[in-house]
Amino acid sequence: xxxxxxxxxxxxxxxxxxxxxxxxxxxxxxxxxxxxxxxxxxxxxxxxxxxxxxxxxxxxxxxxxxxxxxxxxxxxxxxxxxxxxxxxxxxxxxxxxxxxxxxxxxxxxxxxxxxxxxxxxxxxxxxxxxxxxxxxxxxxxxxxxxxxxxxxxxxxxxxxxxxxxxxxxxxxxxxxxxxxxxxxxxxxxxxxxxxxxxxxxxxxxxxxxxxxxxxxxxxxxxxxxxxxxxxxxxxxxxxxxxxxxxxxxxxxxxxxxxxxxxxxxxxxxxxxxxxxxxxxxxxxxxxxxxxxxxxxxxxxxxxxxxxxxxxxxxxxxxxxxxxxxxxxxxxxxxxxxxxxxxxxxxxxxxxxxxxxxxxxxxxxxxxxxxxxxxxxxxxxxxxxxxxxxxxxxxxxxxxxxxxxxxxxxxxxxxxxxxxxxxxxxxxxxxxxxxxxxxxxxxxxxxxxxxxxxxxxxxxxxxxxxxxxxxxxxxxxxxxxxxxxxxxxxxxxxxxxxxxxxxxxxxxxxxxxxxxxxxxxxxxxxxxxxxxxxxxxxxxxxxxxxxxxxxxxxxxxxxxxxxxxxxxxxxxxxxxxxxxxxxxxxxxxxxxxxxxxxxxxxxxxxxxxxxxxxxxxxxxxxxxxxxxxxxxxxxxxxxxxxxxxxxxxxxxxxxxxxxxxxxxxxxxxxxxxxxxxxxxxxxxxxxxxxxxxxxxxxxxxxxxxxxxxxxxxxxxxxxxxxxxxxxxxxxxxxxxxxxxxxxxxxxxxxxxxxxxxxxxxxxxxxxxxxxxxxxxxxxxxxxxxxxxxxxxxxxxxxxxxxxxxxxxxxxxxxxxxxxxxxxx
Numbered sequence: 091x092x093x094x095x096x097x098x099x100x101x102x103x104x105x106x107x108x109x110x111x112x113x114x115x116x117x118x119x120x121x122x123x124x125x126x127x128x129x130x131x132x133x134x135x136x137x138x139x140x141x142x143x144x145x146x147x148x149x150x151x152x153x154x155x156x157x158x159x160x161x162x163x164x165x166x167x168x169x170x171x172x173x174x175x176x177x178x179x180x181x182x183x184x185x186x187x188x189x190x191x192x193x194x195x196x197x198x199x200x201x202x203x204x205x206x207x208x209x210x211x212x213x214x215x216x217x218x219x220x221x222x223x224x225x226x227x228x229x230x231x232x233x234x235x236x237x238x239x240x241x242x243x244x245x246x247x248x249x250x251x252x253x254x255x256x257x258x259x260x261x262x263x264x265x266x267x268x269x270x271x272x273x274x275x276x277x278x279x280x281x282x283x284x285x286x287x288x289x290x291x292x293x294x295x296x297x298x299x300x301x302x303x304x305x306x307x308x309x310x311x312x313x314x315x316x317x318x319x320x321x322x323x324x325x326x327x328x329x330x331x332x333x334x335x336x337x338x339x340x341x342x343x344x345x346x347x348x349x350x351x352x353x354x355x356x357x358x359x360x361x362x363x364x365x366x367x368x369x370x371x372x373x374x375x376x377x378x379x380x381x382x383x384x385x386x387x388x389x390x391x392x393x394x395x396x397x398x399x400x401x402x403x404x405x406x407x408x409x410x411x412x413x414x415x416x417x418x419x420x421x422x423x424x425x426x427x428x429x430x431x432x433x434x435x436x437x438x439x440x441x442x443x444x445x446x447x448x449x450x451x452x453x454x455x456x457x458x459x460x461x462x463x464x465x466x467x468x469x470x471x472x473x474x475x476x477x478x479x480x481x482x483x484x485x486x487x488x489x490x491x492x493x494x495x496x497x498x499x500x501x502x503x504x505x506x507x508x509x510x511x512x513x514x515x516x517x518x519x520x521x522x523x524x525x526x527x528x529x530x531x532x533x534x535x536x537x538x539x540x541x542x543x544x545x546x547x548x549x550x551x552x553x554x555x556x557x558x559x560x561x562x563x564x565x566x567x568x569x570x571x572x573x574x575x576x577x578x579x580x581x582x583x584x585x586x587x588x589x590x591x592x593x594x595x596x597x598x599x600x601x602x603x604x605x606x607x608x609x610x611x612x613x614x615x616x617x618x619x620x621x622x623x624x625x626x627x628x629x630x631x632x633x634x635x636x637x638x639x640x641x642x643x644x645x646x647x648x649x650x651x652x653x654x655x656x657x658x659x660x661x662x663x664x665x666x667x668x669x670x671x672x673x674x675x676x677x678x679x680x681x682x683x684x685x686x687x688x689x690x691x692x693x694x695x696x697x698x699x700x701x702x703x704x705x706x707x708x709x710x711x712x713x714x715x716x717x718x719x720x721x722x723x724x725x726x727x728x729x730x731x732x733x734x735x736x737x738x739x740x741x742x743x744x745x746x747x748x749x750x751x752x753x754x755x756x757x758x759x760x761x762x763x764x765x766x767x768x769x770x771x772x773x774x775x776x777x778x779x780x781x782x783x784x785x786x787x788x789x790x791x792x793x794x795x796x797x798x799x800x801x802x803x804x805x806x807x808x809x810x811x812x813x814x815x816x817x818x819x820x821x822x823x824x825x826x827x828x829x830x831x832x833x834x835x836x837x838x839x840x841x842x843x844x845x846x847x848x849x850x851x852x853x854x855x856x857x858x859x860x861x862x863x864x865x866x867x868x869x870x871x872x873x874x875x876x877x878x879x880x881x882x883x884x885x886x887x888x889x890x891x892x893x894x895x896x897x898x899x900x901x902x903x904x905x906x907x908x909x910x911x912x913x
Contacts, residue, residue: 479528785815
């Protein structure tokens with residue numbers, strides 16, 4: 091009875107072992123096939139990375155490639171690739187042309203019967219090959235038969251730097267070799283699993299029969315050593331487990347994979363050496379195993395080695411379903427080291443991540459929409475939210491026609507037409523548009539894209555980028571404004587005025603009118619009161635003229651002191667009203683200002699543009715002629731008004747008085763007559779006597795009004811009044827003839843004067859005459875710093891400086907008739 095019971099027990103154990111082994115080996119075969127496919131596909135992907143795209147792009151795809159170094163490099167690389175794997179039969183590079191698949195290069199020697207020259211059409215290409223060139227997705231195909239044999243093929247893409255498919259790398263494995271490798275791997279695993287079960291069974295049997303079967307001890311030990319040898323020489327790591335702890339039965343490869351000793355494994359639970367990221371899933375599966383809800387599970391799992399490194403494994407856990415004592419193992423763990431394969435996968439994933447990160451760093455977004463998806467967006471980069479305010483998830487899957495609603499209405503039809511043209515012609519899109527973001531903000535973008543077409547020329551997708559150009563667009567507008575506008579007044583400049591003038595003529599917008607305006611005496615004002623005063627008058631004139639213009643009118647600063655107004659639709663009556671408004675505004679301004687230099691005088695010219703009279707160009711010409719006529723007629727009046735303003739400022743700011751100017755005019759006229767000057771020269775002399783110190787309006791008040799001696803620096807500022815006066819006089823046609831006298835009126839006969847150090851008769855006669863009259867009047871007049879000198883003493887001073895400060899001949903003439911001159 092005992093023997094029969096024992097035999098039944100053995101039979102049950104064998105049946106259980108066979109059933110469990112069969113179940114496990116089926117899973118192992120499937121897993122081995124998947125692993126081999128993943129391994130070959132990863133190897134093909136790594137090989138593709140090692141083929142530079144520029145080699146492929148250099149080829150023409152015909153026999154002319156044979157002489158190219160790029161072709162020779164490709165041949166060498168493909169031959170080395172085939173030699174790296176004894177089961178690989180062919181390595182080759184395919185491309186498409188004219189709707190056919192052809193060979194760029196293969197791994198075979200030119201004298202081989204299997205050699206395919208460059209450009210040879212692969213006539214046996216099937217649907218899967220053509221499908222690959224549409225999708226560019228790495229794929230394992232087969233078994234497939236051609237005239238070379240029956241193959242399992244791995245095909246991976248080769249793309250250029252823009253991600254465009256340019257070729258396919260193919261690797262062919264003989265189907266029998268492939269199956270033998272897969273079955274070999276499965277068989278090894280089966281043998282190992284069977285060995286584990288046999289070992290477990292024999293070990294338990296030996297343990298139970300130890301006391302009863304002492305006579306068979308030597309035979310049991312021999313079998314145990316045999317099984318142990320098989321166990322230790324397995325190509326995978328094997329360990330028996332009891333719950334979460336390792337059983338003492340662990341082979342050497344298992345220890346090498348984990349980088350630990352038996353003692354170290356015995357002291358830790360498997361949960362302690364599992365990578366934290368893999369622990370939750372592993373625990374969940376293990377709990378199902380312990381509860382009897384599963385007989386085992388497979389997973390890719392990371393273990394932590396003692397040195398802190400991580401090892402990737404393909405782990406298989408299977409329950410041991412035999413009854414025994416509570417100390418017996420409960421399951422077996424089989425490990426395969428897949429770190430290298432994972433490294434390749436992670437490198438590929440990192441490459442994809444880097445591409446995505448690059449696209450996300452664009453100052454905009456990358457997009458793709460496809461015909462297959464019904465022209466819906468199927469990709470948007472992370473920059474979508476920053477650019478549009480919408481999350482990519484809100485727009486992916488949405489039809490392009492709906493997404494285009496973020497464009498300003500005036501741009502939508504243009505972009506739709508561009509996209510339709512690109513799709514029909516396999517062309518490109520490149521245009522600037524304005525969009526409206528989710529929060530209502532407006533942005534300018536550059537949309538660039540191209541159609542991706544199949545071999546028949548049919549567009550399969552549109553992809554490209556959208557770049558934010560709002561900042562550059564703003565700078566462009568600013569630069570355009572600067573190019574077409576005057577910086578001081580903000581009005582349009584001469585270039586813009588002329589462009590608008592030409593536009594009005596070309597469009598025949600009649601009637602219309604033109605007004606030109608010129609500020610009187612601006613050069614004199616700039617010279618007398620500095621350029622700020624002149625700029626203020628220009629700004630005031632700009633405001634007055636702009637106030638008369640409507641939305642369709644143009645007002646421009648066409649020169650330093652000139653303005654032009656274009657008034658389309660304004661006839662002669664309307665023009666007269668506009669001119670009256672300008673003149674009234676000028677009067678109101680002048681009545682409101684306090685200082686003379688702030689008064690504004692403008693010469694106006696105007697004309698109406700009519701067909702047959704030269705249009706707007708003719709009207710501009712007539713307006714300029716009338717404006718110049720007015721300036722000539724009013725020049726004396728305008729110059730006199732400005733000159734009066736300058737003199738009033740001078741008398742107000744300095745010690746000079748109007749009476750002093752009148753006395754000098756009288757004295758210099760009498761001395762000039764004695765010197766034989768004619769009437770015109772005497773008139774010049776009198777004008778010069780009145781204006782000789784006009785340059786003092788440009789000297790600082792603190793110098794003019796200082797009581798006491800001037801410092802060296804202050805003397806430099808004071809002496810500058812001769813040059814300032816010269817510039818003031820030169821700025822007015824009515825005064826320019828006395829400018830040299832004003833410049834020289836502080837020169838001395840002996841050359842010690844300023845500003846040029848002239849001497850003798852180099853000094854203009856008028857300046858020599860004024861020097862004597864000015865000195866005499868200054869000495870005989872009341873000054874805040876001294877009382878007047880007597881006439882005799884003043885004359886003595888004049889005579890005493892003859893030949894040094896004064897012209898000696900003029901001094902003699904002045905002395906001889908002093909009483910008459912001053913009567």
